[in-house]
Amino acid sequence: MLYRGTFVHAPSLGVVQILEDHLIGTLFISQVNEEGNITYIGSAQIQQSIDLLAKRASENISPIEIPKGSFLLPAFCDLHLHAPQFLYQGTGLDLPLMKWLDTYALKAEARMDAGPELARRVYTRLAQRLKENGTGTTLLFGTIKEETNLILAECMQTAGCRAFVGKLSMDIDITPPESTTTTYVEPSAEASLDAAKSFIHRCHGLVSHLPPSARLVEPVLTPRFVPTCTNELLDGLGKLLQTDNVKLQSHLAEAKDQVEWVRAERGMEDIDVFDKNGLLTSKTIQAHCTFLTMPDLDRISAKGTAIAHCPLSNAYFSAKPFPLREALDSNVKVGLGTDVAGGYSLDIMNAMRQAVAVSRMREGDRLMQGRDHQNLSIDWKESLYLATRGGALALGLQGMFCVGAPFDAQEIRIYDAQSWQGVGTLDYFDLDADGSLKNLTPEMIEKWWCIGDHRNRMRVWIQGKDVWSA
Numbered sequence: 001m002l003y004r005g006t007f008v009h010a011p012s013l014g015v016v017q018i019l020e021d022h023l024i025g026t027l028f029i030s031q032v033n034e035e036g037n038i039t040y041i042g043s044a045q046i047q048q049s050i051d052l053l054a055k056r057a058s059e060n061i062s063p064i065e066i067p068k069g070s071f072l073l074p075a076f077c078d079l080h081l082h083a084p085q086f087l088y089q090g091t092g093l094d095l096p097l098m099k100w101l102d103t104y105a106l107k108a109e110a111r112m113d114a115g116p117e118l119a120r121r122v123y124t125r126l127a128q129r130l131k132e133n134g135t136g137t138t139l140l141f142g143t144i145k146e147e148t149n150l151i152l153a154e155c156m157q158t159a160g161c162r163a164f165v166g167k168l169s170m171d172i173d174i175t176p177p178e179s180t181t182t183t184y185v186e187p188s189a190e191a192s193l194d195a196a197k198s199f200i201h202r203c204h205g206l207v208s209h210l211p212p213s214a215r216l217v218e219p220v221l222t223p224r225f226v227p228t229c230t231n232e233l234l235d236g237l238g239k240l241l242q243t244d245n246v247k248l249q250s251h252l253a254e255a256k257d258q259v260e261w262v263r264a265e266r267g268m269e270d271i272d273v274f275d276k277n278g279l280l281t282s283k284t285i286q287a288h289c290t291f292l293t294m295p296d297l298d299r300i301s302a303k304g305t306a307i308a309h310c311p312l313s314n315a316y317f318s319a320k321p322f323p324l325r326e327a328l329d330s331n332v333k334v335g336l337g338t339d340v341a342g343g344y345s346l347d348i349m350n351a352m353r354q355a356v357a358v359s360r361m362r363e364g365d366r367l368m369q370g371r372d373h374q375n376l377s378i379d380w381k382e383s384l385y386l387a388t389r390g391g392a393l394a395l396g397l398q399g400m401f402c403v404g405a406p407f408d409a410q411e412i413r414i415y416d417a418q419s420w421q422g423v424g425t426l427d428y429f430d431l432d433a434d435g436s437l438k439n440l441t442p443e444m445i446e447k448w449w450c451i452g453d454h455r456n457r458m459r460v461w462i463q464g465k466d467v468w469s470a
């Protein structure tokens with residue numbers, strides 16, 4: 001395929017590039033495992049592009065024109081989402097974390113494990129919703145049962161969604177004695193480790209018949225969090241992480257009650273428990289991290305561990321905001337997570353806006369207290385980086401338009417080139433000021449970033465395949 005039009009991406013923190021009248025090609029496949037990867041990018045005006053267009057014309061093939069008023073943006077990356085909790089998304093956000101888990105989360109997860117038909121229904125819908133929201137890649141927490149996670153992987157693969165699927169590892173029961181929740185736990189560390197290994201094998205097996213580029217799902221080691229995992233289990237997962245070509249995700253230093261729980265039960269901090277078991281690595285993605293100190297962030301950075309920043313669920317459960325600016329200054333890899341269903345919105349657009357809003361509150365607080373530090377706020381351009389390239393880098397992907405990257409993209413239409421009217425909520429009053437349509441400006445994109453919605457999303461591609469259209 002060859003696409004011609006305007007492409008927008010955030011190749012580095014704070015930088016948004018607008019590539020007017022460019023060509024992006026996913027052609028000239030020399031090897032089958034490159035299918036759907038970008039093989040060409042360049043301005044339509046350079047000789048190589050002119051030759052390419054001429055060659056295509058001689059073959060009677062025209063490029064796919066992205067209309068004026070639209071631009072292609074890398075598909076979003078959601079670095080933290082609990083797939084089974086999609087079941088009750090948007091409800092039950094009235095309790096502190098540990099009580100919330102017992103009252104809502106574990107029940108939902110147990111229900112999914114008990115009902116494969118329900119799991120298939122929920123996960124099929126989840127994949128559809130992710131595409132609708134422009135999310136191309138998702139790092140997922142699943143449930144305990146292997147089969148349910150295989151259903152999740154299968155639903156994502158079938159829908160054409162790129163997904164890292166985490167079978168939960170947990171061998172400590174955190175349901176309190178007075179709880180009405182059925183026990184939700186694996187029988188032992190050994191059984192949990194065997195199940196984790198088996199899931200990796202079976203999840204790979206699900207897609208092993210496909211060429212490498214078509215394998216969209218991948219297993220991830222997923223110790224739920226320190227309170228649910230014995231040292232024996234964490235140690236075993238640490239060894240597995242060293243020997244197997246997998247990533248690992250968990251929750252780190254998320255909430256006041258959770259951090260206090262770990263101190264009381266383990267006599268140390270979350271981060272020390274993970275570290276001593278070999279679980280802070282460059283293949284690790286940790287959600288939240290709101291309670292980390294500056295030295296902790298330096299340690300995370302030195303280990304190459306990434307953080308999934310979930311501003312909405314942090315507001316509900318963490319008691320304090322994540323030190324995002326400090327983490328970025330410490331060169332920590334950071335992406336955004338929706339944390340459904342601790343966060344009620346599946347839309348990364350909301351996560352971007354919340355990340356900016358929270359950072360501005362932090363900056364206001366700094367000013368009020370007269371603390372001596374640089375500005376703690378981030379801007380929309382930085383949030384766009386986190387939502388695309390930041391999250392992608394945490395998972396070993398690119399999240400931008402460059403040769404070799406998978407073509408994971410979304411078409412955003414901000415105005416209609418026939419009527420010169422803004423699309424959806426957007427109004428632009430200077431489009432025809434001199435009788436001609438204007439090139440895209442950062443301000444026009446900023447307006448979309450602030451008040452745009454699903455009406456602006458026209459199409460989504462994942463690994464070069466057109467997987468969703470409005």
Ligand SMILES: [Zn+2]
Nearest residue numbers: 082251287339
């Ligand atoms: Zn979570």
